[in-house]
Amino acid sequence: MSLMTFGIQLLNAFQYAMVLFLVASGLTLVFGILGYINLAHGAFYMLGAYLAYWIVAKTGSFALAMIGGTAIAFVLGVILERTLVQRLYGRDHLMQVLLSFGLILVLDDARQILFGKDVHAVAPPSWLGGTIQLTDNLSYSVYRLAISAFCLAVAAAMFWVIARTRIGMMVRAGAENREMTRVLGIGFDRLNRYVFAAGIALAALGGIVIAPISTVFPGMGDGMLILSFVVVVLGGIGSVGGAALGALLVGITDTFGKVFFPSISSILVYLLMAAVLVWRPSGLLGRGEI
Amino acid sequence: MLDLARRTLLRARGLRKQFGGVTAVADVSLDVRMGEIHAVIGPNGAGKSTLINLLAGELYTTSGSIWLDDRDVTFWRPDRRARAGLGRAYQKTTLFPDFSVLENVRLAAQASGSSPLRVFGSARADAVLLGCARTAITKAGLGGREALLARALSHGEQRQLEIAMVLATEPHVVLLDEPLAGMGLSEARDIIALIASLKADRAILLVEHDMDAVFKLADRLTVMQDGRVIASGLPEEVRHQPAVRMAYLGNPQAFE
Amino acid sequence: MSFRAPSLAQTLFVVALFVALTLPLFASAYYLQFASKVLITGVLAMGLNLAVGQGGMVSLCHGAFFGVAGYILALATPGYDAAPLLATLPLAVLGSAGLAFLIGCFALRTRGVYFIMVTLAFGEMLFYLFHDSGIAGGSDGAFINARPDILIAGRQWLNLDKPLVFYCVMLALTAAVAGLLAMLVRSPFGHALAAVRDNERRARSLGFPIFRIRLSAFVISGGLAGLAGYFAAAQFGFVAPQMLSWHVSAAALVMVLIGGLRSVTGPLIGALVLTGLEEVLKAEFENWKLIEGLIVILLVIVLPGGLRQLGLLTTWAPRKEVAPASGAGRA
Numbered sequence: 001m002s003l004m005t006f007g008i009q010l011l012n013a014f015q016y017a018m019v020l021f022l023v024a025s026g027l028t029l030v031f032g033i034l035g036y037i038n039l040a041h042g043a044f045y046m047l048g049a050y051l052a053y054w055i056v057a058k059t060g061s062f063a064l065a066m067i068g069g070t071a072i073a074f075v076l077g078v079i080l081e082r083t084l085v086q087r088l089y090g091r092d093h094l095m096q097v098l099l100s101f102g103l104i105l106v107l108d109d110a111r112q113i114l115f116g117k118d119v120h121a122v123a124p125p126s127w128l129g130g131t132i133q134l135t136d137n138l139s140y141s142v143y144r145l146a147i148s149a150f151c152l153a154v155a156a157a158m159f160w161v162i163a164r165t166r167i168g169m170m171v172r173a174g175a176e177n178r179e180m181t182r183v184l185g186i187g188f189d190r191l192n193r194y195v196f197a198a199g200i201a202l203a204a205l206g207g208i209v210i211a212p213i214s215t216v217f218p219g220m221g222d223g224m225l226i227l228s229f230v231v232v233v234l235g236g237i238g239s240v241g242g243a244a245l246g247a248l249l250v251g252i253t254d255t256f257g258k259v260f261f262p263s264i265s266s267i268l269v270y271l272l273m274a275a276v277l278v279w280r281p282s283g284l285l286g287r288g289e290i
Numbered sequence: 291m292l293d294l295a296r297r298t299l300l301r302a303r304g305l306r307k308q309f310g311g312v313t314a315v316a317d318v319s320l321d322v323r324m325g326e327i328h329a330v331i332g333p334n335g336a337g338k339s340t341l342i343n344l345l346a347g348e349l350y351t352t353s354g355s356i357w358l359d360d361r362d363v364t365f366w367r368p369d370r371r372a373r374a375g376l377g378r379a380y381q382k383t384t385l386f387p388d389f390s391v392l393e394n395v396r397l398a399a400q401a402s403g404s405s406p407l408r409v410f411g412s413a414r415a416d417a418v419l420l421g422c423a424r425t426a427i428t429k430a431g432l433g434g435r436e437a438l439l440a441r442a443l444s445h446g447e448q449r450q451l452e453i454a455m456v457l458a459t460e461p462h463v464v465l466l467d468e469p470l471a472g473m474g475l476s477e478a479r480d481i482i483a484l485i486a487s488l489k490a491d492r493a494i495l496l497v498e499h500d501m502d503a504v505f506k507l508a509d510r511l512t513v514m515q516d517g518r519v520i521a522s523g524l525p526e527e528v529r530h531q532p533a534v535r536m537a538y539l540g541n542p543q544a545f546e
Numbered sequence: 547m548s549f550r551a552p553s554l555a556q557t558l559f560v561v562a563l564f565v566a567l568t569l570p571l572f573a574s575a576y577y578l579q580f581a582s583k584v585l586i587t588g589v590l591a592m593g594l595n596l597a598v599g600q601g602g603m604v605s606l607c608h609g610a611f612f613g614v615a616g617y618i619l620a621l622a623t624p625g626y627d628a629a630p631l632l633a634t635l636p637l638a639v640l641g642s643a644g645l646a647f648l649i650g651c652f653a654l655r656t657r658g659v660y661f662i663m664v665t666l667a668f669g670e671m672l673f674y675l676f677h678d679s680g681i682a683g684g685s686d687g688a689f690i691n692a693r694p695d696i697l698i699a700g701r702q703w704l705n706l707d708k709p710l711v712f713y714c715v716m717l718a719l720t721a722a723v724a725g726l727l728a729m730l731v732r733s734p735f736g737h738a739l740a741a742v743r744d745n746e747r748r749a750r751s752l753g754f755p756i757f758r759i760r761l762s763a764f765v766i767s768g769g770l771a772g773l774a775g776y777f778a779a780a781q782f783g784f785v786a787p788q789m790l791s792w793h794v795s796a797a798a799l800v801m802v803l804i805g806g807l808r809s810v811t812g813p814l815i816g817a818l819v820l821t822g823l824e825e826v827l828k829a830e831f832e833n834w835k836l837i838e839g840l841i842v843i844l845l846v847i848v849l850p851g852g853l854r855q856l857g858l859l860t861t862w863a864p865r866k867e868v869a870p871a872s873g874a875g876r877a
Contacts, residue, residue, distance in 0.1 A: 037659050039666075039796075087847060093659055094604045098803055099846045101796040105839025113833060222791075226670040229663045237659065266678050270671035274652050277664065281655045346751060372753035384748045386741055397741050400734050401753040407762075409730055413737040459752060 004138055009255055015144050017251025018151035019206050023224055024231035024243045025158060026202030032238020033195050036085060037093055039100035042225025043107040044073060044200045048207025049216040050111055053120045062125035066208055073204030077197030085196060086189070108218070117218050124212035147209055154205075158240060167191070203228075230273050236283025245284055296323040297359075299493035300345070300376075300463045305354035307340050314340040316517045318354075322463065322493040327485070329496045329504045329525075332514035333537060338497045339381070341514070342467050345495065346378045347371045358463060373402060377461030379452045381468040381497075385440045391451055392436035395423040398458040423458055429487075430454035431480055446477035453484060464488065466496045470503055482506055505529075513537060555859050562815075566717065570710050578709040579781070584821050585716040586778045589723050590794075591801040591813035593770025598799065599807035600731060601763040602743030604662050607649060607669030608771045609794030611642040615772035616779030616789050617676065620688045631694040631704065635776055642772025643765050645672075650764040654757060669792050677787040687786030694780055706780060716777060720814065723770060727810045730766070739763050800842055805859065806852045812859060816852070 027041050048069055055065035080103070088096050111117075123129070124143040131139035162168035170191055206224070214220070231250050235242025250269055257268040276284065300322040307315040315337045322328040330338055343349040345356060347368035355364045363371050372378075386394050393414070399422040400406050400413065413419075427436060430450045435443070440451060449469055456464055469485065470478050482503050488494060489509075498504050504511070505525055512522040515537045521528045528534055552560070569581055590612055597603045615638035622637065623629040653664045675681075682688040693712075696704040706712045730736045741749040742756045750756050779785050788794075798813075801820050805812025823841070827834035845852075853859045 031659065037662060084843065084847065091850075093662060094598065094799065094803070094807075095846050095850060097604060097606070097662060097796065098799055099843060101793075101800070102839045102842030102846065105835045105842065107839075109833045109836035109839065113836075222670075226667060230667050233660060233663050233667065263679070266674040267671050270667055273664070273667055277652055277655060282660070348747075348751075367750075369750045369753050369755050372751055378751050380748075380751075384745060384751075386744045386748065388744060389741075397737060397749075398752050400737065401749075403734075406734060406754065407738055407759065408734045409736075410733055412732045413734040414732070416734070455748075455752065 004134065008134070008138060008140060009259060011140060011144070011148075013251040013255035014248075015148045015251075016255060017247040018148045018155075019210050020227060020231055020250055021244050021247035022151050022154060022209070023203050023206035024228040024235075024247055025155070025240050026199035026206075027228050028232045028235070028238055028240060028243045029202075030196055030199035031232070034085075034192055035089060036196070037096045037100070038199070039097060039225065040103040040107060041199075041203050041228060042221035042223070043104045044076075044203040044221075045207040045224045046218070046221035047107060047111060048073060048204030049122075049211045049214075049220060050115045050120075050207075051204065052208040052211040053122050053216050054115055056122055062122075062212075066205070069208045070201050070205050074197045074201040077200035078193055080200070081193045081196040086192065089192070104221075111218070119218075120216040122211040122216060141213070143212055147213070150209065154202075155244065162240065227269065230269055233273060233283055234276050236285040239283070239285040242283055242285035296325050298323050299359055300495065301357040302341075302345060303355050303357075305341070305344055305356070306352045307337075307344055307349060308352045314517055315344065318514070318517070318519050320495075320512050320519070320522065322495050324462075324491065324493050325489055326509040327489050327494045327496055327507050328510045328512065329498060329508035330512045330514060331498065331501075331504055335516070336514040337517040338514055339467070340517075342378070342465050342495075342497055346376065346465055372459065372461075375460075375462040376465070377456035377459050377463070378465040379449075379456050379467060379469055381471055383445070383448045383452060385448060385451055385455070387439070387441040389440060390436065391427065391432060391438050391440060391443070391454075392420070392423055394440050394451060395426050395454050395458045396420060398455040399423050399426070402459040402461075422460075426454045426458040429457060430484060446473055446481070449473065449477075449481060450484070453481070453488075457488070462492055464492055464494045466494060466498075468498055469496070470498060470500045478503065553857070555854075555857055558858060562818075570713060575709040578713045580821075580825065582709070582713045582716045582777075582781060584818050585713075585720045585814075586774050586781065587798070587801065587821055588814035588817035589720055589777075590771050590774035591798045591805070591817050592723060592727055592810065593767045593774065594795070594798045595802045595805075595807065595810070595813045596727060596730065596770070597764050597767040598802055599809075600736060600743065601739050601760060601767075603654075603760060603764060604799070605653075605665045605764070605767070606662060606792045606795045607653075607665040607672075608768065608798060609792055610649075610669045610672040610790045611646055611768040611771035612775035612778065612794055613676070613785070613787070613789030613791075614645055614672065615639065615642045615775035616785040617682055617688075619694065619776050619779045620682050620690050620785045623690050623692065623694070626691045628692040628695040628697070631696050631706075634694055635773075638776040639769050639772045642775065643769035646765045646768025646771075647761070650761045650768075654760050654764065665795075666792055669790065669795065673787050673790040673792075676790060682785060685787060687784055690779055690783050690785065693783070712781060719773070719777070723773070724811050724814070727770075731810055735759070735762070800845070803845060803850070804852045806854045809854070809859065812852065812854070815859060819853070 023041070023045055027038065030036055030038050051069040051072060052065040055068050056062055084099060088099060128143045128146045130142050132142055132145070133139045162172065227250060231243055231246035234249060235244070235246030249272065253268050253272050254265065257265040261268065298321045303319045305315055305318040306313070318341060320328065330341065332338055340349065344351055347363070347366055351364060355362060357363065358371065358374050358376060361374065363374065366374070386397065389397070396414070396419050399419045403419060424436070427433060430453045432447060432450050432454055435447065440448065443451060453469065466485065469481055473481065478500065485494070485496070485507055496504070496507060508525050510523065511525040511528045513520050513528060513534050520533045520537060521531045569578065573581070590608065594605065594608050597605050618638040618641045619629060619634055622634045649665070649668045653661055653668065656664050677685045693706040695702055695706060704711065704715070706715065738749070738754050738759050742754060742759050746756055775789065778789070797820065801816030802813045803816065804819050805814065805816030824834070824838065827837055831837060849855050
């Protein structure tokens with residue numbers, strides 16, 4: 001494999017990892033801070049992609065799709081948290097699993113009613129279309145580079161908010177000791193609501209961003225759900241840094257796995273997870289760390 | 291009290307436990323002999339909880355060795371040590387809250403019984419286990435309360451239940467982790483009498499803060515501070531050592 | 547023994563039992579097949595409940611155990627002939643149990659939510675294995691052209707093609723499974739499992755080998771899921787990777803919820819309710835998934851104790867445990 005090809009695969013792996021991180025960070029935040037396991041996370045990813053398709057089809061603007069889609073997902077998250085999710089904090093995880101399952105059924109059919117069950121393609125925004133010429137024969141999609149840059153920016157923003165702002169402090173406090181903060185009552189109900197909504201919005205944003213380079217199809221949620229769970233397990237629940245590390249590992253394993261071991265590429269990621277679990281049952285960066 | 295002839299049932303040598311950069315326990319050695327109560331005291335942060343966890347097997351030692359009777363149990367898991375005759379009562383009451391008192395103790399008896407994981411037969415109707423459980427319950431002073439759910443007991447009664455459960459496993463060595471924590475005067479008196487009655491065929495390691503109880507019960511005393519042993523021996527000798535008084539400076543009730 | 551008027555729950559139980567036993571007399575082939583399907587999913591749910599309700603292990607990979615057994619039957623069925631049931635059934639059950647052993651060895655190193663996620667991941671791994679590798683048709687699935695039978699000395703002693711026969715076999719098996727589970731639950735092993743569920747730390751310090759106990763329960767539970775999967779494949783005549791999906795596990799969990807975590811036969815009732823509900827919904831509505839989803843959500847919020855909360859289910863034996871019916875107990 002030539003250096004250029006290797007470089008391109010690396011770029012692909014990185015871009016894939018970035019989107020995985022975006023989605024998985026939402027999942028790990030919701031679990032780390034709210035103690036809530038959200039199996040419907042993949043369904044929101046799918047919903048984001050379908051929203052992107054629909055908004056672009058109606059308005060022609062991808063920017064609108066990004067902003068509008070994320071906003072819709074955020075509002076949906078707020079509503080769901082208020083009506084359903086908040087009743088299950090501290091309850092048996094089984095109940096949370098079942099609620100998520102019910103939500104998936106509802107969201108799947110809702111998507112079918114609203115957008116149908118066809119497979120779609122979404123064009124990337126024209127100013128990001130096209131390719132960059134790397135060598136005489138190889139070029140790389142500008143849009144893919146843009147995705148990586150965008151996700152990096154979001155990641156940086158997240159780290160900054162969590163490490164340096166008051167909201168971030170409350171988030172960290174909540175992660176470390178949920179009971180205590182509830183007793184102290186520092187406006188945690190509202191914080192929980194926004195954290196959940198942010199988690200959902202991150203998943204949807206992942207779907208929106210990936211839509212132009214991947215097909216938008218009904219089953220896309222399940223695949224992403226499992227992968228984001230693997231990322232979270234690898235990195236450690238509640239750890240955004242862990243999600244970044246896990247996403248990189250998964251991205252590299254999957255991309256290079258497809259190149260070198262195509263027949264078993266789809267299960268390589270799980271073997272990686274098994275290996276990490278043998279060594280560190282609580283994930284690479286443990287629990288409660290943000 | 292002559293203790294030369296009594297067998298040493300629990301022996302710890304050079305125990306050390308490090309958590310990252312923090313040394314919780316450093317070079318701690320002690321013996322507990324059959325028929326004696328060996329108390330371990332020390333100010334908060336002295337490493338007493340870590341010590342008990344090391345002895346019970348819930349934490350692994352960074353270095354050092356632990357012997358039960360003549361067996362090296364340093365790398366044994368807690369359940370294996372329990373089956374070898376080590377019993378432990380927790381500082382924070384650790385029971386099966388949704389089971390009855392009788393069922394809690396019966397389970398304890400089952401764990402150390404002859405076929406704890408048998409798939410045939412009814413566990414609840416096992417006469418042998420039930421008999422053993424009832425004996426332990428009576429000995430712990432909970433006779434008559436068998437049908438109550440563990441969660442419905444008072445704090446003192448829950449401590450009694452813990453001890454009943456430990457008794458039902460018929461241990462040679464018993465680790466008692468602050469059994470009097472949070473108890474009123476009369477409840478404490480009962481527990482102290484109970485602990486005293488236990489030592490006949492067993493070796494008991496008692497970690498406690500209640501100095502009255504310690505001096506009533508202890509045959510030997512070890513004082514810890516900052517993870518180390520600063521004094522060890524007969525209670526009357528230890529209490530007068532200057533290092534020990536220094537450790538307890540600021541706690542005038544401790545030794546007078 | 548004094549006679550008290552039976553409660554609503556007890557009456558319903560007797561009625562259900564009566565119907566189950568006399569069904570062959572009056573039901574058409576369609577209903578017999580439906581009843582068999584209920585029993586098959588009931589076995590899956592009851593088996594799952596050993597791990598979830600008694601063991602406190604919320605597993606999302608039981609679909610894999612269910613599906614693998616079906617695939618073993620498919621692979622063992624030669625062309626257009628029937629596979630020998632007496633050889634393939636134990637093979638399938640052992641295959642599923644073996645898989646449960648392998649997965650359990652990894653997954654049971656984790657606790658709580660990690661365990662749920664890990665089982666989800668391993669389940670999906672197996673889904674992709676069958677989907678991508680082309681074993682038995684890959685994503686297209688494979689047909690089982692003839693149902694397994696028992697052929698001894700040239701005579702066919704069991705022919706599963708007749709719905710009546712299939713139903714009777716399933717009924718007998720379901721009763722056997724229920725009996726096995728009831729025995730396990732009341733045994734010392736079952737009590738040890740419950741102790742590990744309720745307070746792992748205390749159970750271990752008493753001397754219970756917790757990993758071994760959990761793994762054993764997980765393996766038995768997986769084997770039972772395999773038993774159900776074998777007959778599901780036999781009935782349907784077709785296997786596809788979807789059998790291994792985590793949605794199968796989740797649906798079984800819903801049945802467990804409906805029927806009650808602390809009950810051996812409750813999940814069977816849950817299977818009846820959910821399967822029946824699905825049939826009705828599918829026939830009436832195009833968007834039946836939406837309605838089913840809403841019902842599941844409603845169940846979780848309003849009826850977490852399942853049908854027992856409504857007084858529609860009961861246990862016959864003296865209460866094995868005095869645990870509250872709300873299914874409390876952290877997974």
